[in-house]
Amino acid sequence: LINLSYILVLTEGFIRLDMSEFQEKHEVAKFIGSPPGYVGHEEGGQLTKKLKQCPNAVVLFDEVDKAHPDVLTIMLQLFDEGRLTDGKGKTIECKDAIFIMTSNVASDEIAQHGLQLRQEAQEISKKRIAENLDDVQISEKITISKRFKENVIRPILKSHFRRDEFLGRINEIVYFLPFCHSELIQLVSKELTFWAKKAKQRHSITLQWDREVMDVLVDGYNLHYGARSIKHEVERRVVNQLAAAYEQDLLPRGCTLRITVEDSDKKILKDRGDRSSSGVGGEGKPPRIRLEIIEMDSKSRKLDIRAPLQPEDSAYSL
Structure with a gap:
């Protein structure tokens, strides 16, 4: 019964927004709701309405690199202070929410680097096997170096999003490598x-x-x-x-x-x-x-x- 309740809570507390729907400047109103006097004012925003119902939800911003810069500006307050002001001027507290973003920015560079790392790991494994080492452990797990993240990935992210304050509010970046x-x-x-x-x-x-x-x-x-x-x-x-x-x-x-x-x-x-x-x-x-x-x-x-x-x-x- 506990497990079932936990699953139900997760299902109801998951919010997904396709950020390709927010590519234009005026579509910011869809995000937080239209201000008073504009069409759709009473409907509220797609994000603010759902966060008001579940302030501790898991929120997925899918393909965030396609969103308009004004939408990213709204996220600055959201990620830094854990609150969001909707089109009606009401503040929504969501400090317990978890925000996840996906992006294809630098995907080619990451894929090629991951491919190189896998090839190097295979060569090392083959060399150890050829030398008949007793401690041979064939592992397909690889990690991206800090130097690659700072020298290759971060400049690409900075060039695309064009603001350090946005990147600085991201707690962790998870890299998806090519499949083994x-x-x-x-x-x-x-x-x-x-x-x-x-x-x-x-x-x-x-x-x-x-x-x-x-x-x-x-x-x-x-x-x-x-x-x-x-x-x-x-x-x-x-x-x-x-x-x-x-x-x-x-x-x-x-x-x-x-x-x-x-x-x-x-x-x-x-x-x-x-x-x-x-x-x-x-x-x-x-x-x-x-x-x-x-x-x-x-x-x-x-x-x-x-x-x-x-x-x-x-x-x-x-």
């Missing part, structure tokens, strides 16, 4: 599990896959697009085939499907997976992902899905 191979495997597994549940609920189809399939799908990771590239890769190479097979009446209700890699070489796939964690795909034609239907005698039969089935030529939804 094990994290990409988890993302692929999560996506496949999502579609497996969907296939089971809607069509009573059981979906299975090999580890090799995840290694191949990981190779679709794009350093600049993040986790979305994995989502798109699963949809392009797996979900499109599932939907096409269903539309062509190749999937009996209640059947069991296995996702496999055709003519796979496990060593090659592993090498491709290692390269994908650095955002660099392998050369040559990628391994082909196929669907197999498992018969009653446990034998598998490959599905002959009619062409065209190229991702750029077709789009389906399961």
